[in-house]
Amino acid sequence: MTPSTHLTQHLAQCIDTSFQSYPGCKLFHQFVLPNCVAIPALMHGLLALSARQLQHLQPSCRLHERAYLFHTQVATRLLNQELTQATIAVKDLDFIFATCLLINMISFATDETIPFNSWLFMSDSASIDNALSWFMVQQGMGYLSKILNRNPNGSVWNTELDADTSCNPHFVIKDDLPSYSDLELIPQTLAEICCITTDSTPDNNSYYTPLVLLSRAFRIKSLGLGNLNSYLSFGPHVPQSYRLLLRQKDEKALLLFMLWLMLFEEETCWWIGARTRNEYAAVLWLLSRSEDQRIREVARDPTIFVRSNASV
Structure with a gap:
């Protein structure tokens, strides 16, 4: 040793x-x-x-x-x-x-x-x-x-x-419910796949919080404000119900997981890059063969959610 x-x-x-x-x-x-x-x-x-x-x-x-x-x-x-x-x-x-x-x-x-x-x-x-x-x-x-x-x-x-401006304030996690502006950021395609409506809350939809977190991340990445601290905030703050769905290989949970991993595509840090690249390739391969056409389409071009947020 x-x-x-x-x-x-x-x-x-x-x-x-x-x-x-x-x-x-x-x-x-x-x-x-x-x-x-x-x-x-x-x-x-x-x-x-x-x-x-x-x-x-x-x-x-x-x-x-x-x-x-x-x-x-x-x-x-x-x-x-x-x-x-x-x-x-x-x-x-x-x-x-x-x-x-x-x-x-x-x-x-x-x-x-x-x-x-x-x-x-x-x-x-x-x-x-x-x-x-x-x-x-x-x-x-x-x-x-x-x-x-x-x-x-x-x-x-x-x-x-x-005190540090690189830790972007747009990605601050709060205990209260996400605001309506957060819901507006959720891409319509993902909202439909995950059954997000105006009545959805973190309590009645396990995909709600992960989707809000991802949508904020898409937004700040499209504006060039994203940073590692922002993206890593996803894992600690998704609910246990989402973790269980992911563990069961639920396709919707995997789709959000893939989109999170995509945020690290340019990351070179020694303890992050290999993990995110490998897991991203694995889940992308799996979802590209989904029976759900909507999921296959997202897997075909997942970066569209970052590009489209640039104009929001």
Whole structure:
């Protein structure tokens, strides 16, 4: 297993190449790193990310793989212990969020290049759950984000992100229902496929929230305002009912999943690009053979929703 001293030496470079926004790098360099020694879960999370990137850079080195698996397991176990406490100290929330973020990044990373190895082509339930865990685990980020937003003392994450203009305000997630202007942004074709009407709400239609989030993303991408933080907000904020439909390979859920993956088509970040390209190719292949003509047409030219939003 790669020694922790070596992983620690690689941390600064790892952070610089793993966060695509200045606020992310700044927070980890100035807030997370100086405090990680006192927070075991966070420390192991950082070592796990460092080892995972080294394994990505040197895939033949089994020592890096063992290190990232070990530190990820320890970080996850310690994080779960924190989350199961009856009460979570306010002072620990920012560190818990950082640990959860690291575990999400590690889960997201893959070196797989064969689309047909995707969970979409698996039949064994346990294999599917394992292969789709990179998306399902993002639910924890949504839960913690809501807690941070309600923290009366404020969060370093919210403070830094709110102060940075690259974290686009058009994609802010709120707890209340999306406004009518959001509904107007939903492409008519997708509204029809997903049975979205003026009476639809997040409670009576599992596709509602994912569609609103995607429509906002299409809009800001068409205006050249999109950024990685905006697109990654999708996974943590879709409802559990949508996740279950996706797990069941429901075609409508897969269609929205494909459109989300499409947003990352130009992404080169080491822990994102391979995953999104591979999953996108897999779901595109599957939906292009759908019995629903409307879904086949979307799969034929999914970028139309970004192009058409430019004139909205």
